[in-house]
Every structure is written in structure tokens, then in C-alpha cells.
Ligand SMILES: Nc1ncnc2c1ncn2[C@@H]1O[C@H](COP(=O)(O)OP(=O)(O)OP(=O)(O)O)[C@@H](O)[C@H]1O
């Protein structure tokens with residue numbers, strides 16, 4: 001470490017200590033007649049020159065209330081400015097300080113996104129973080145995900161970024177979607193698509209379709225057992241991942257049969273390649289059922305109407321969001337803010353037009369798979385279309 005870096009780090013460390021002192025983030029212990037103050041311990045100060053950001057890692061002393069940090073986040077903003085990100089749960093916390101804010105709008109450009117999808121089994125595009133890294137998760141790792149956020153926060157738009165990216169990148173033999181659209185507003189554009197098994201909008205057909213998926217999950221579990229493998233990806237015969245995507249889960253919570261199947265899928269689906277991604281406006285998160293929510297180990301939240309709703313949905317930092325498409329990703333207790341790349345419905349529809357395919361029945365499965373002739377050519381067409389569009393804009 002050079003001398004300059006040493007002094008920069010020492011100054012940053014003393015700024016953070018000032019936050020602890022001003023915010024009274026301290027544990028005071030009586031020793032005889034005297035009070036002794038213990039502040040959180042700073043373990044690491046990392047200066048990311050390229051991204052123009054600083055990361056602090058610190059731990060609270062045992063016995064300190066972690067809520068102190070969320071309640072007194074303002075003190076970090078007073079010292080370091082508005083562009084900070086504080087994450088952590090019980091003891092260990094990370095504070096990122098950025099030199100500039102995030103963009104409020106990032107256009108969805110498949111060419112930029114495609115390289116990040118490589119090597120992922122089933123990629124979920126989430127958004128660009130404060131360091132402009134595209135965060136893409138793998139469904140094989142996270143299993144299931146839930147999106148919450150008040151109306152207009154950008155949940156349906158995030159579904160669009162996720163679904164369109166998969167449809168452009170993976171073949172219908174790789175993945176089949178069951179799209180449940182209880183608000184009858186979002187998933188119409190995917191109807192008839194080669195990757196889409198069904199678009200459902202009423203409880204009766206939802207129940208029927210989910211019963212089929214559940215039967216398929218059990219069939220696959222037996223197959224895994226008989227072939228002695230851990231995951232459908234390891235089976236000799238390739239089977240498509242089944243993604244159950246639900247816009248507005250709250251509209252289903254009164255139907256016990258449906259919720260029971262969804263809970264079963266959330267418990268047992270992952271090795272069978274059955275995954276759930278659901279969205280709901282927050283507030284009634286607890287109505288969805290503890291076991292189901294517990295299995296949603298990946299949580300994403302847009303802006304929440306108030307701090308209580310943010311808390312119910314399980315987030316500490318979502319209350320600070322005010323921009324549509326800005327989301328907090330919570331994974332293993334770490335909260336990361338991202339901006340979801342945006343495309344409107346018309347654009348999504350246009351991109352997916354070449355994928356409207358002919359549905360065929362796989363004789364070995366209850367799940368129908370659409371025929372994808374010339375998928376590579378279709379992709380080529382799409383990439384060209386993006387390129388042309390980008391060029392038009394540049395002019
Ligand atoms: N990633 C984004 N970037 C920029 N603007 C966005 C983004 N996502 C959403 N918006 C804007 O916010 C509007 C509402 O988004 P969206 O319909 O996805 O919200 P929602 O959370 O699904 O709302 P609801 O709960 O009412 O269905 C969009 O029409 C768009 O104008």
C-alpha cells in the first residue's frame with residue numbers, strides 16, 4: 001500500500017468513526033465509576049478506483065441492536081452523501097459509498113445483456129448495480145424468487161426483462177413458461193410464444209395447470225431417483241425447465257388448493273427443474289403463507305409505500321427508493337440496489353414476434369414443448385434488429 005492510499009484510508013476510517021459517534025452507534029459498558037464506549041469494529045476499507053466507490057466492512061459488538069444502523073442511516077448520508085448502500089443483518093455490515101448516483105433509466109439492449117447470460121443454467125436478468133455491473137442470477141442457484149413493491153414500482157417490467165432475455169437466449173426445449181396473469185394485464189404479449197405453455201387468467205384453469213405441473217414434478221423426482229442423479233440437468237434425456245411466473249400472487253391466496261400446490265412446488269421443485277417467480281404488491285406479504293415465503297430465498301423489492309410495508313416484505317433499504325425500475329435484491333441477507341433495464345410492451349412484443357411457434361407434444365411428458373425451427377436464425381435476426389435500432393438512435 002502506497003503512502004497516499006494509507007492516508008486516504010485513514011481519513012475514510014475516521015469519517016466512518018465520526019458516523020458511529022454522531023449516530024450514537026455505540027455500546028457503553030460500566031467499568032467501576034466510569035462508562036467505557038465500544039464502537040463497531042472496522043475490518044476493511046477498500047477503494048475501488050475504477051468504479052469510483054469505497055467499501056467499508058464492519059461488525060457490531062455483541063449486544064448492540066442492529067436496528068440502530070437502519071434507524072440512524074441518516075448519519076451516514078450526512079457524512080458520505082446520498083449515494084450510499086448499507087447492507088447486513090445481525091452483526092457484519094457492508095457500507096458502499098459511491099461518487100455518483102445511479103441512472104434513473106437504462107434501456108434494455110440485448111447485445112449488452114447477452115454476454116452475461118453465458119454459462120448460466122437459467123439466467124434471470126435483474127439489473128445494473130451502482131458499479132454498473134449487470135446482475136444476472138441463476139435459477140439453478142436461487143431456485144425461486146419473489147418480487148414485491150407498490151403499484152408502479154416496476155414489477156411487471158422486471159418480469160419483461162427476465163422473460164424476454166430467456167426467450168431470446170434459451171430454446172423452447174430448454175424452458176417452458178406457465179404464465180399466471182391474475183390482473184389480465186401483463187402476459188398477453190407472450191401468448192402463442194414458442195416458450196409459453198399457457199397464459200392463465202382464472203383460478204380454475206390455474207388450478208388445473210398447476211396440478212399438471214405438480215404431477216410432472218413427481219414424475220421427474222422418480223426419474224431422478226431411478227437414474228440416481230441430483231438434478232434434471234444431469235438426466236440423460238433433456239427435459240425443459242418449467243417456470244411458473246405469477247403476476248399478483250395475492251389474487252390466489254384465498255384458494256387453498258392452489259396455494260398448497262405452489263407451496264409443494266416451492267419445497268420440492270428445484271431438483272425437478274420446476275421454479276416459481278411471483279410478484280405481489282406488498283403489505284399483505286404475510287397472507288401468502290410462511291412456508292411458501294420462506295422458500296422464496298431470493299427477494300426483490302421495488303419502492304414500498306412506507307417503512308412498515310418494506311419491513312413486512314423483509315427489506316431494510318426499500319423505503320428509500322422512489323424511482324420506477326429501481327429494485328433492491330436481497331440474497332443471503334445482503335441488499336443490493338439495481339436499476340432494471342427497461343423496454344416497453346410494444347418493443348417486447350416486436351422482439352418476440354419471430355418466436356410465435358407451433359406447439360408439439362413430447363410423448364414422454366405431460367409438458368408440451370414448442371417446435372423451434374431455425375432458432376439460431378431467429379436469434380441472428382433479433383441481434384441484427386437491435387443493432388439497426390441502436391444505429392438509428394445514434395444518428
Ligand atoms: N426499469 C424501469 N425503468 C424505467 N421506468 C420504468 C421501469 N420499470 C417501470 N417503469 C415505469 O413505471 C411504470 C409502471 O411499471 P410496472 O407496470 O412494471 O409497475 P408494477 O409494479 O407492475 O405496477 P402494478 O403493481 O400496478 O402492476 C412503467 O409503465 C414505466 O413507465
Ligand SMILES: [Mg+2]
Pocket residue numbers: 155156157186247
Ligand atoms: Mg404489474
